[in-house]
Amino acid sequence: MMQPAAKKPVVVLGGGGHARVVLDVLRAMGYRIQGVIDPKELAPLPGDVRWLGADLGCVRPVDCDLALGVGSVGVGPRNLRPRLFADGKAAGFQFVVLRHPTAIVAPDVEIAEGAQIMAGAVIQPGTVLGRNVIVNTSASIDHDCRIGDHVHVAPGVVLSGGVCIGEGAHLGTGAVVIQGITIGAGAMIGAGAVVTESVPTGARLKSAR
Known part of the structure; x- marks a missing residue:
């Protein structure tokens, strides 16, 4: 063998x-x-x-x-x-996938090159993580979410099921996104925001919505 x-x-x-x-x-x-x-x-x-x-x-x-x-x-x-x-x-390099031993990741989660899953994160079935994504400390991603390349899901963020996040978006610390929401590429979601409707590409959301 x-x-x-x-x-x-x-x-x-x-x-x-x-x-x-x-x-x-x-x-x-x-x-x-x-x-x-x-x-x-x-x-x-x-x-x-x-x-x-x-x-x-x-x-x-x-x-x-x-x-x-x-x-x-x-x-x-x-x-x-x-x-x-x-x-x-x-330059020809490969980027390692990081997954802290305390993270909980469902077996069918798809994780692309360079993604980083930090301590205490939870990622539920059916989720797809793009290249170079950060799922930071104690973030929670529920079932069937789609996270685009280069997205940062900051510490303590909560994504309900079926959330789609476009490439390069940033979700600030403690933000909450309800089920089925789409966040456009390059959008910036402020810390602690509650996102209840979809966010356009490149938008900035700093307050509850």
Whole structure:
């Protein structure tokens, strides 16, 4: 019987707060962490993690996979995640899927490359997560949701069943979306918002609706 291929070491892009969470998940999953890439040398880095350099030119796809350590604080030009993901793919790298051991994920959930599922998240049957999605700490996604590429579902967000979220949208901390709602690509849902009707592409929703 063939043995499964050994995991490559992982390099984390970015060294800020989200990167520390990513490093914790990687350790919990048993990955070896090769180091961190960031435009500036960071000191101190957690544990024995070392700074490798300022850009992807210091590592090779044959030697390591990548994990994005840059979070999402907005949409459009403020969101570096889509660009960094595209740069990594263009350079030939693979992005690992992160899934914290405490997350509850139904067996049939589809998870695309680079998605990150953080501690305490719950994802129910029939859900599809696009590339480079963040399902952050203690977020809850119910059945049959569709989450587009590069979406950030922030800590404590609750999605009822059948919610569709377009590419690059950001759902702020603690937002609640009722069943069957569609949130358009690039939309920004403010922290604590209650979304009771669909949100157009590129819209900003800061208050209860």
